[in-house]
Amino acid sequence: MARVLTPQAEDFPRWYQDVIAKAELAENGPVRGSQVIRPTGWAIWERMVAEVDLRIKDAGAENASFPLLIPQSYLQREAEHVEGFAPELAVVTIGGGKELDEPAVIRPTSETVIGEFMAKWVQSYRDLPLLLNQWANVLRWEKRTRLFLRSSEFHWQEGHTAHATKDDARAYARRILHDVYEDFMVNVLAIPVVVGRKTVRERFAGATDTYTLEGLMRDGKALQMGTSHELGQNFAKAFDIGFLGGDGQQHHAWTTSWGVSTRMVGGLIMAHGDDNGLRVPPALAPVQAYVIVVKDGEGVAETAAQLHEELKAAGVRVKLDTRTDIPFGRRAVDAELRGYPVRIELGPRDLKEGNVTIARRVDGSKTPVAVGAVAKAVVEALEADQKSLHDAALAYREAHTADAATLAEAIEAAGDGFARLPWADCGVEGENEANAKGVSVRCL
Amino acid sequence: MARVLTPQAEDFPRWYQDVIAKAELAENGPVRGSQVIRPTGWAIWERMVAEVDLRIKDAGAENASFPLLIPQSYLQREAEHVEGFAPELAVVTIGGGKELDEPAVIRPTSETVIGEFMAKWVQSYRDLPLLLNQWANVLRWEKRTRLFLRSSEFHWQEGHTAHATKDDARAYARRILHDVYEDFMVNVLAIPVVVGRKTVRERFAGATDTYTLEGLMRDGKALQMGTSHELGQNFAKAFDIGFLGGDGQQHHAWTTSWGVSTRMVGGLIMAHGDDNGLRVPPALAPVQAYVIVVKDGEGVAETAAQLHEELKAAGVRVKLDTRTDIPFGRRAVDAELRGYPVRIELGPRDLKEGNVTIARRVDGSKTPVAVGAVAKAVVEALEADQKSLHDAALAYREAHTADAATLAEAIEAAGDGFARLPWADCGVEGENEANAKGVSVRCL
Numbered sequence: 091m092a093r094v095l096t097p098q099a100e101d102f103p104r105w106y107q108d109v110i111a112k113a114e115l116a117e118n119g120p121v122r123g124s125q126v127i128r129p130t131g132w133a134i135w136e137r138m139v140a141e142v143d144l145r146i147k148d149a150g151a152e153n154a155s156f157p158l159l160i161p162q163s164y165l166q167r168e169a170e171h172v173e174g175f176a177p178e179l180a181v182v183t184i185g186g187g188k189e190l191d192e193p194a195v196i197r198p199t200s201e202t203v204i205g206e207f208m209a210k211w212v213q214s215y216r217d218l219p220l221l222l223n224q225w226a227n228v229l230r231w232e233k234r235t236r237l238f239l240r241s242s243e244f245h246w247q248e249g250h251t252a253h254a255t256k257d258d259a260r261a262y263a264r265r266i267l268h269d270v271y272e273d274f275m276v277n278v279l280a281i282p283v284v285v286g287r288k289t290v291r292e293r294f295a296g297a298t299d300t301y302t303l304e305g306l307m308r309d310g311k312a313l314q315m316g317t318s319h320e321l322g323q324n325f326a327k328a329f330d331i332g333f334l335g336g337d338g339q340q341h342h343a344w345t346t347s348w349g350v351s352t353r354m355v356g357g358l359i360m361a362h363g364d365d366n367g368l369r370v371p372p373a374l375a376p377v378q379a380y381v382i383v384v385k386d387g388e389g390v391a392e393t394a395a396q397l398h399e400e401l402k403a404a405g406v407r408v409k410l411d412t413r414t415d416i417p418f419g420r421r422a423v424d425a426e427l428r429g430y431p432v433r434i435e436l437g438p439r440d441l442k443e444g445n446v447t448i449a450r451r452v453d454g455s456k457t458p459v460a461v462g463a464v465a466k467a468v469v470e471a472l473e474a475d476q477k478s479l480h481d482a483a484l485a486y487r488e489a490h491t492a493d494a495a496t497l498a499e500a501i502e503a504a505g506d507g508f509a510r511l512p513w514a515d516c517g518v519e520g521e522n523e524a525n526a527k528g529v530s531v532r533c534l
Numbered sequence: 535m536a537r538v539l540t541p542q543a544e545d546f547p548r549w550y551q552d553v554i555a556k557a558e559l560a561e562n563g564p565v566r567g568s569q570v571i572r573p574t575g576w577a578i579w580e581r582m583v584a585e586v587d588l589r590i591k592d593a594g595a596e597n598a599s600f601p602l603l604i605p606q607s608y609l610q611r612e613a614e615h616v617e618g619f620a621p622e623l624a625v626v627t628i629g630g631g632k633e634l635d636e637p638a639v640i641r642p643t644s645e646t647v648i649g650e651f652m653a654k655w656v657q658s659y660r661d662l663p664l665l666l667n668q669w670a671n672v673l674r675w676e677k678r679t680r681l682f683l684r685s686s687e688f689h690w691q692e693g694h695t696a697h698a699t700k701d702d703a704r705a706y707a708r709r710i711l712h713d714v715y716e717d718f719m720v721n722v723l724a725i726p727v728v729v730g731r732k733t734v735r736e737r738f739a740g741a742t743d744t745y746t747l748e749g750l751m752r753d754g755k756a757l758q759m760g761t762s763h764e765l766g767q768n769f770a771k772a773f774d775i776g777f778l779g780g781d782g783q784q785h786h787a788w789t790t791s792w793g794v795s796t797r798m799v800g801g802l803i804m805a806h807g808d809d810n811g812l813r814v815p816p817a818l819a820p821v822q823a824y825v826i827v828v829k830d831g832e833g834v835a836e837t838a839a840q841l842h843e844e845l846k847a848a849g850v851r852v853k854l855d856t857r858t859d860i861p862f863g864r865r866a867v868d869a870e871l872r873g874y875p876v877r878i879e880l881g882p883r884d885l886k887e888g889n890v891t892i893a894r895r896v897d898g899s900k901t902p903v904a905v906g907a908v909a910k911a912v913v914e915a916l917e918a919d920q921k922s923l924h925d926a927a928l929a930y931r932e933a934h935t936a937d938a939a940t941l942a943e944a945i946e947a948a949g950d951g952f953a954r955l956p957w958a959d960c961g962v963e964g965e966n967e968a969n970a971k972g973v974s975v976r977c978l
């Protein structure tokens with residue numbers, strides 16, 4: 091097979107760009123830092139949305155929608171928040187042909203505008219907890235951008251909740267962390283994330299505590315896959331989210347916020363992809379089984395259509411490719427690039443013997459299977475490959491996590507994976523030193 | 535029952551505002567023309583998205599995502615398009631703390647940026663048709679706004695397709711019109727829309743033909759519920775979407791665009807609502823059955839939980855309300871306001887005789903039903919009420935559609951519904967006259 095992608099070992103960032111282009115996942119948009127997400131890439135995100143949304147609803151939060159534009163003055167009410175976001179704002183100064191009295195910013199995140207409305211909606215302790223989420227686009231002007239990983243506009247969900255007590259807020263921020271994000275990342279994305287807290291330096295602007303989920307990519311680098319923040323009473327004080335307690339007194343609420351974004355698509359690519367392209371975990375894959383006609387011939391089209399229906403009936407997300415005017419080799423390469431977990435190849439020769447070929451993306455195996463046994467074989471392959479992708483990622487992580495005895499050792503080991511070091515042996519001074527050498531303290 | 539809403543007959547626009555506030559559907563946002571859609575309103579939109587998205591995928595289009603910001607110069611490439619949208623643009627002039635070299639506009643619609651990418655992706659007739667859709671927020675600066683109906687930022691889907699021939703483009707624009715929009719509006723929204731073409735004056739800026747779906751609201755006024763446009767080769771020429779035909783020659787493609795938006799939520803409210811609030815058609819309703827504990831007592835909580843599970847198992851979207859610390863009357867009024875189709879009321883007295891009460895929102899009936907027969911009764915009620923809402927809307931429309939013999943008669947009749955008049959008897963001059971009297975020609 092001709093080389094389609096730059097090999098990972100040769101140049102990982104280049105491999106990443108190649109996969110995105112060749113699998114037709116995304117392209118740069120015309121305004122700097124913007125991106126066009128093409129159908130193959132967007133279908134992956136839609137599946138992420140569906141799975142995360144289910145879990146958010148199970149955790150009791152309700153979806154809503156807040157405005158894209160926020161009055162500039164809102165951003166200035168919480169001191170750390172304004173400092174954190176001021177350099178990244180896109181500002182609308184003209185609307186309907188006229189200069190605006192007060193400029194509006196495109197939301198970089200929605201704590202402020204949601205805080206304003208929570209203040210109206212929360213009156214008494216009976217209104218708490220208030221558990222809101224929105225799926226939205228946000229914008230943070232970025233100097234250096236990379237598709238999915240760091241783009242000016244990106245898509246995400248942002249959850250925002252208000253609670254009567256600090257304990258309740260903390261418990262909810264952690265519930266989202268574990269029951270929504272960790273569960274989704276481990277069991278659907280097959281990425282064995284490390285879950286922990288961030289250092290004061292790495293916290294979200296305005297948070298009192300930030301929890302993070304870190305995945306290890308196949309270049310030995312960590313990627314932040316999601317975060318959940320305790321905001322203490324910072325936003326509640328800035329936006330006056332107060333309530334009458336059961337004790338008859340006025341109190342400020344305790345708030346949280348939490349989000350995952352299209353950056354997870356980048357994480358998925360880098361955690362599982364190989365030199366032939368994406369490998370999408372079956373539990374996530376928009377196309378789990380790809381029925382592909384190799385060559386026309388007696389009964390081929392009929393059998394393909396029949397297998398397509400059978401697999402659909404078995405609950406498999408399946409796509410049928412009968413484009414025999416395009417060379418089979420090219421279509422097979424495309425299917426590998428896109429990471430479809432299972433390919434069912436039908437040609438007249440095999441079919442004469444009652445067989446088709448099942449090609450599995452994860453281990454690269456090709457096995458002849460009797461037509462009548464395809465549905466069962468596919469379902470089993472999908473389950474097995476979900477597990478083997480996860481186990482391979484876990485083995486890789488374990489092989490790339492070093493228990494360091496000293497800060498120097500940890501910095502050395504972090505060049506190729508995670509290094510585990512007691513915080514007592516690192517501290518803020520150690521963090522300074524590590525940062526200076528391009529190593530960040532990801533997770534406590 | 536105390537009066538909660540301004541009656542429709544007294545002041546319809548006021549009734550509309552009251553319902554939106556009291557059912558907690560939406561509120562005005564801080565930047566002029568923006569809106570906050572609250573969980574009850576957003577859940578309705580999510581159900582619309584799910585149903586429309588299914589049908590769009592069945593029609594072969596794929597979802598993608600294009601950028602929020604568009605270079606100002608793009609808007610200027612198609613003459614009618616720039617004229618149509620120039621007065622409504624929100625312009626970003628500052629990004630990342632610096633004045634931008636070229637200002638960017640927030641998309642008012644995405645024909646231009648999608649045209650730019652179609653030009654890259656379409657090379658040969660084999661790449662056609664190219665069938666794309668996106669779910670997105672767009673922004674058109676509006677002077678007078680009304681929640682859901684006319685807001686600066688709104689949510690919608692916009693489909694954009696490119697075809698090899700005019701006939702194919704036309705057929706697809708009509709397929710979307712009928713198989714996606716009309717089917718959804720009639721069979722899910724229970725709104726018997728009138729489907730037709732727009733006059734030249736009312737067309738979309740840049741279209742060669744615009745098809746529309748018009749619903750009749752309970753104040754006798756028509757509401758445009760969706761549109762599908764043939765764009766001819768206007769955008770293909772402006773953005774150079776060309777392809778090598780089977781004939782070996784270069785051709786320009788023929789494009790279409792089509793959309794429905796959160797305005798449909800407004801249409802839903804006004805087509806079915808009554809003086810007690812919303813009436814949501816069961817096929818759409820996010821909550822189809824509302825199990826409500828009237829008063830605690832022996833076995834009440836257990837039976838409520840059991841019915842909740844039974845209904846879920848029967849495929850009914852069900853919500854359980856056990857908040858007996860809030861007066862039952864208030865909770866029942868809220869359920870009416872939100873338009874839940876069926877309410878299952880459980881109290882200790884009825885339950886002693888093995889009964890619960892089924893209250894139906896559409897006809898206002900209340901019937902005692904044996905606990906064991908609830909699931910079946912609910913499923914039947916949902917089906918019957920879907921049909922009766924549709925039939926009532928159709929009867930209303932027919933009672934409010936006059937066959938006019940002259941333009942004067944048509945203008946007169948249009949004060950209270952639709953007037954049907956042969957276009958030959960109206961024409962552009964007649965359209966001028968009707969417009970001057972506040973009557974628009976909706977549909978040919």
Ligand SMILES: [Zn+2]
Pocket residue numbers: 268272285
């Ligand atoms: Zn955990």
Ligand SMILES: [Zn+2]
Pocket residue numbers: 712716729
């Ligand atoms: Zn039709």
